[in-house]
Amino acid sequence: MEALEAVILTIITASTPLLLAATGELVTERSGVLNLGVEGMMIMGAVCSFAAAYTTGSALLGILVGLYAGVATSMLFAFLTQTLMTSQVATGLSLTLLGLGLSGLIGEGFTGLPGEKLESIHIPLLTDIPFIGPILFGQDILVYISLALIAAVSYVLFRTRIGLVINAVGNNHHSAHALGYGVIRVRYACIAFGGACSGLAGAYLALAYTPQWIENMSAGRGWIALALVVFSTWLPGRLLIGAYLFGTVWIMGLYVQGLGVGIPSQLLSSLPYLVTIVVLVIISGNRSLIRMNTPAMIGQPFAPER
Amino acid sequence: MSVGAMGSDNGNGAAAGAYILEARNIVKLFGDLRANDDIDLSLKPGEIHALLGENGAGKSTLVKIIYGALQPTSGTLFWGAAPVTISNPAAARELGIGMVFQHFSLFDALTVTQNIALALKGERDLKALAGRIETVSADYGLPLRPGALVADLSVGERQRIEVVRCLLQEPRLLILDEPTAVLTPQEADQLFVTLERLAGEGCAVLYISHRLEEVKRLCHDATILRLGRLVARVDPQQESAASLARHMIGTDVAALQSGSGAATGAPLLELAGLSMPTDDPFGVALKSIDLAVRSGEIVAIAGVAGNGQSELFDAISGERTSKSADAVKLAGAPCGRETITQRRRRDAAFVPEERVGHAAIADLPLSENLVLTHHAVGNDVVRHGLINRGAAKDVMARVAEHYDVRKNLADPEASALSGGNLQKFVVGREMTRRPRILVVHQPTWGVDAGAAAFIRQSLVDMARSGSAVLMISQDLDEIFEIADRIAVISRGELSEAYPAGELSPERIGLLMAGTHERAGRDVEHGAEA
Structure with a gap:
């Protein structure tokens, strides 16, 4: 029982940063923008949040700074792609490269220092319930934020006018423009939301997952988050399942490794990536499903007629 | 003043x-x-x-x-x-002031209600709006299902959304x-x-x-x-x-010279049991289509947009290949599995519906757009695998002159031409090869009357000189003006090709709507009950 509890707790820890980053990217892509810079925004969030938390001694302040670092990085992307009309793919890729490099520079003085750990919440009685208590009521605040965010995104996208406009812009920006909606403005906002979420994911890595700064500590999670968005066919419910499925496979790989089963460790650590590829291939088999849910304008620049 | x-x-x-x-x-x-x-x-x-x-x-x-x-x-x-x-x-x-555009401003993946809500600022209660849509649309005889996805609707129904959207704004x-x-x-x-x-x-x-x-x-x-x-x-x-x-x-439109005595010869384009599933949720599957177009005649395919015309065009041109080689025959040769270039080499030419993005690439100059369909079929535009730009420009200039393509530069990008002029270019580009088999989709879409008359005359002349011409069109006036035989496509099924004289617009309208089928099904259903 205790072993299972430990497994579940680590699965939640592994899944949360993926869920956070993917939630943001889902909204960005719903508005028709493909931001491949998730990894870069995430690592910028991580290094800035660590630096802020270490300097001030406040993990909560660290979260906030991580969020803003993500937004700031995403605004660079937004300015280049939405205002200057650069290619989204190329700009997103360079954003990732920039983020990885810049974060290494900023974080140089922080490498190896003991950081501020984001405390788990403790509700008397509830958290003390065996097994269920620590899992449901003993997480840190970012875990709850990640779950609340995906629920909120689902509600906003499918139940509110703002969500309708975001979907409309992503489905056909010419029509949205003709009806008088500010396509570029909506996209700026969605890119900023994506940046904020990636920043939070980074903060989670540097404050909760491993409370210290390690260069390249995002370790490809930004790319996993991007794959998860496609995996989910842009549906928030599936995204939640996907993030936790991936986290589970990842952690199970580590445990199996620990048990000393005779499978090469390289194979086990590549398992989550293999599972992602397999799932993507299976999903891609149903092209009509993808076609129905894909934001039709994804990756296409929009320049209003003058 | x-x-x-x-x-x-x-x-x-x-x-x-x-x-x-x-x-x-x-x-x-x-x-x-x-x-x-x-x-x-x-x-x-x-x-x-x-x-x-x-x-x-x-x-x-x-x-x-x-x-x-x-x-x-x-x-x-x-x-x-x-x-x-x-x-x-x-x-x-x-x-x-309300406006219904020729190119609809609709969102395919959204419902009718959502589409209309987007145009009405401050409309928050979608359920109430759905009710109003139903009332107003029924009231004005333009029935609409508020919950339907736009992608699933016919073009006519999509237009109703635009009209109802205006009506709701009084x-x-x-x-x-x-x-x-x-x-x-x-x-x-x-x-x-x-x-x-x-x-x-x-x-x-x-x-x-x-x-x-x-x-x-x-x-x-x-x-x-x-x-x-x-x-x-x-x-x-x-x-x-x-x-x-x-x-x-400003002048009289030239009356069409039909050049009587349409001596039709051997079938040059034959479709036999051509079926093709669709992997596009917004597409139409083709169901066992049979058709023969003979040398010397123009056969027109009428139908409302979105009933399988594009799919049929793709199947004939080779953009999508069939499972069976015999489903499509050009000049007697089975070529259902051949690519578009192989089919062009069989002296067939194809003009798709969309000018920009399908028939022509917007950012390329006209001469390069010409190479795209001429590279494998002579005219010396490609020699030993290398493009001969001079020859391409010559052919392009000849097309532009003969088909009255008005352009400001010697070799402008396709996007610099107006829609009508680009249409004349993409039609002329294929006709200049004098193919024995010509398949055109919406040849005069958005083209002014003078140019349309010219294109139609060219099609007639092609047929009279012994080519087989297949025209897919939504313009009934055009079809009656030049077609020798008319078939109607509805939901991926093609009717028999009737001689043009035997069909009235009303009859075609019924075939378009597939009414005869539905009536037939209702009878069967009644018999079962």
Whole structure:
């Protein structure tokens, strides 16, 4: 029982940063923008949040700074792609490269220092319930934020006018423009939301997952988050399942490794990536499903007629 | 203010307040081009007013100015009796001006209700809106299911969304741009009933069309533009279609020379049991299509857009290959599995519907666009695997000259041409090869009357010189003008090809709607019960 509890707790820890980053990217892509810079925004969030938390001694302040670092990085992307009309793919890729490099520079003085750990919440009685208590009521605040965010995104996208406009812009920006909606403005906002979420994911890595700064500590999670968005066919419910499925496979790989089963460790650590590829291939088999849910304008620049 | 000859006619005696909208001395310059040159237009409440003109006559510019999408260089708009500045479409809607565009501004992946909600600012209660959509649409005879996805609707139904969207805003002026181009005759009739009722309620209607019979039937008044200038204001009831056309074009439209004695020979294009599933949720599957087009004849395929025309075109051209080689035969040779280039080498040529993005690449110069379909079929544009730019430019120049493609540069990018001119280029590009088999999809879509007549004449001449011509078109007038035999496509099924003389537009309308099938099914169903 205790072993299972430990497994579940680590699965939640592994899944949360993926869920956070993917939630943001889902909204960005719903508005028709493909931001491949998730990894870069995430690592910028991580290094800035660590630096802020270490300097001030406040993990909560660290979260906030991580969020803003993500937004700031995403605004660079937004300015280049939405205002200057650069290619989204190329700009997103360079954003990732920039983020990885810049974060290494900023974080140089922080490498190896003991950081501020984001405390788990403790509700008397509830958290003390065996097994269920620590899992449901003993997480840190970012875990709850990640779950609340995906629920909120689902509600906003499918139940509110703002969500309708975001979907409309992503489905056909010419029509949205003709009806008088500010396509570029909506996209700026969605890119900023994506940046904020990636920043939070980074903060989670540097404050909760491993409370210290390690260069390249995002370790490809930004790319996993991007794959998860496609995996989910842009549906928030599936995204939640996907993030936790991936986290589970990842952690199970580590445990199996620990048990000393005779499978090469390289194979086990590549398992989550293999599972992602397999799932993507299976999903891609149903092209009509993808076609129905894909934001039709994804990756296409929009320049209003003058 | 100086009053021109036309202006005095309009303002003569009528109190300014009698008009809902008046445009006076509208001038719009695009660089050196005078898109609108001192145009007057006035509309009374309850009047259906036709705006006629060829492509490039300035209709769209004028309408965009009224709808607030463009600002006039000079001139004034009056709404009621008061001068107004309509700075954007939202302001126009605020005044009570609604517009149904030729290219719909709809969202495929959203429902009817969501689409309409997006156009109505401050509409929050989607359930209540769905109820209103149902009431209004039923009331005006334009039935709509509020919960349906736009992607699942026919083009006619999509247009209804646009019309109902305007109606919900209780417009005082409704502008329609070529509304019947995408409708079956029956659907068009239904639209006319709606417009007449709307006019009866006091709404003014500005009706842009090039179908002159329709204008004669529906409109009370007509303003005719040519090359940016107002050339006439006439009562369409007092005019003939020919006299209206003369005003529009300035000369008589050349009557089609059909060159009688259509000696038809061996079948050159044969389809046998051509079936093709669709992997596109918005697409149409082809169901066991049989057709033979013989040398010397034009066979037309009529049908409402979205019934499998594009899929059929792709299957014939080889953009999608069939499982069975025998499903498509060109000049007797089974080629169902061959690629488009292999089929071109069998002396077949294909002109798809979409000019930009399918028939031509917007950013490439015309000469390179020419290479794209000529690279494997002679003309020396490709020698030993290398492009001969000089030869490509020569052929392109010949096409441009012969098919009257008007361009500003020697070799402009495709996107620099107007729609009609690019259409003449993509049709001419294939015809210049003098193929034995020619398949064209919507050959005169958005082309002005003069150019359309020219393209049709070229198609007829091709057939009379012994080629087999297959034309997929939604324009019934065009089909009746040049086709020897007519087949109708409906939901991926093709009817038999009937000699043109044996079919009436009404009969085609029924075949288009697939009514005969549905009636048949109902009978079966009744028998079972």
